[in-house]
Amino acid sequence: METATIQTPTGAELHRKLAAVDPGAYGPEACDRHAAEIRQILQLKRERNAIVLAHNYQRPEIFEIADFIGDSLELARAARAAEAEVIVFCGVHFMAETAKILNPERMVLLPEMRAGCSLAESVTAEALAERKAELAKLYPDLAVVSYVNCTADVKALSDACCTSANAVRIVEAIDSEHVLFVPDRNLADYVQSKSRKQIISWDGNCYVHHQITPTEIERVRNSIPGIQVLAHPECRRDVLALADAVLSTSAMMRYARESAADKFLIVTECGLSDRLLMEVPNKRFFKACKLCHYMKMITLGGTLDALRNLRYEITLPDEVIAGARQALEKMLELGG
Ligand code: SF4
Numbered sequence: 001m002e003t004a005t006i007q008t009p010t011g012a013e014l015h016r017k018l019a020a021v022d023p024g025a026y027g028p029e030a031c032d033r034h035a036a037e038i039r040q041i042l043q044l045k046r047e048r049n050a051i052v053l054a055h056n057y058q059r060p061e062i063f064e065i066a067d068f069i070g071d072s073l074e075l076a077r078a079a080r081a082a083e084a085e086v087i088v089f090c091g092v093h094f095m096a097e098t099a100k101i102l103n104p105e106r107m108v109l110l111p112e113m114r115a116g117c118s119l120a121e122s123v124t125a126e127a128l129a130e131r132k133a134e135l136a137k138l139y140p141d142l143a144v145v146s147y148v149n150c151t152a153d154v155k156a157l158s159d160a161c162c163t164s165a166n167a168v169r170i171v172e173a174i175d176s177e178h179v180l181f182v183p184d185r186n187l188a189d190y191v192q193s194k195s196r197k198q199i200i201s202w203d204g205n206c207y208v209h210h211q212i213t214p215t216e217i218e219r220v221r222n223s224i225p226g227i228q229v230l231a232h233p234e235c236r237r238d239v240l241a242l243a244d245a246v247l248s249t250s251a252m253m254r255y256a257r258e259s260a261a262d263k264f265l266i267v268t269e270c271g272l273s274d275r276l277l278m279e280v281p282n283k284r285f286f287k288a289c290k291l292c293h294y295m296k297m298i299t300l301g302g303t304l305d306a307l308r309n310l311r312y313e314i315t316l317p318d319e320v321i322a323g324a325r326q327a328l329e330k331m332l333e334l335g336g
Helices: 011-018 028-048 072-081 093-102 125-138 167-173 185-194 214-223 249-258 270-279 300-309 318-334
Strands: 050-055 068-070 086-090 107-109 143-147 160-162 178-182 198-201 228-231 263-267 284-287
Touching (some): 028 050, 028 300, 050 072, 068 072, 072 318, 086 093, 086 300, 093 107, 093 318, 125 178, 160 167, 160 318, 167 185, 167 318, 185 198, 214 228, 214 263, 228 249, 249 270, 263 270, 270 284
Parallel strands (some): 050 068, 050 086, 086 107, 143 160, 143 178, 178 198, 228 263, 263 284
8 A cells, every 4th residue: 555645735725624614613723723733744745755544433634644545344455455664543452453453564554543442442352262162162163253442462363354344254164053242232133133143242232322222213304304314233223224335435425426415414433423524525424423533533743742752652462463364364454
């Protein structure tokens, strides 16, 4: 992946663009400050031979410095293909680990080490090893499929990883009728609704998606006739039952661009609604979204600091990289 040429916006240009997302947060003064930081970041990226990969849930101003914006699957592919010496990962810790695992020769930096994930925290390698041993006695063909939202040492104990974009395809393709699916119970439920295999789920959830209720969706649907509801599969089953389409974040981007519909309720983290408002100005997007405080820990100031001081570097033991890489490569092989 080559470094993209990104133009430095002026404060006024940034204000015109970002005020569409949130006029209160992106007033002229805030945009002047952001523009000054963006200028320094773009300069440092050139000096360091660095690229910035950003997840769809990042802040709008982070999108302005990103060479690539995407969901977990797209970011994993982009990280694997990266040729720059430094990858600055604007996302959360497990995503930066994934970049390191797939491209260990590169220096991978995460601007804020506290940017974790409630799903990743819900499963440890020790607990998984114990559960796997228990279940293997009952199901000798047991396979472990781990959602990428987990730590590297959990990935290293898995037969394959998956993302929300390819979870059903990976479970169907894996050579086992019994699948221990970790750590997201809601995504496991969704996969089970699409597969005749036996899915054994873990008791984790994304606190952001899990708090969205059917009442919130129904209220908007009843007040805006014709609205299309797009929901992420990390949401609860009773929320997914109300959706017109269940999609990963990047699939939501494509769906909203290509659909004949012109109004959508976006049921996922708010960063995706912000991206849609910026990139698809001819349609209307309503938010049933929640903020992920981990994702929002990444700021322009933190990214500038990361590039200036080359911190915080992601390092992993070789054996963890080797084990986790197998599971991630299996996902890329089976998941297309
Ligand atoms: S949105 Fe949910 S799954 Fe994604 S990083 Fe935040 S807590 Fe984790």
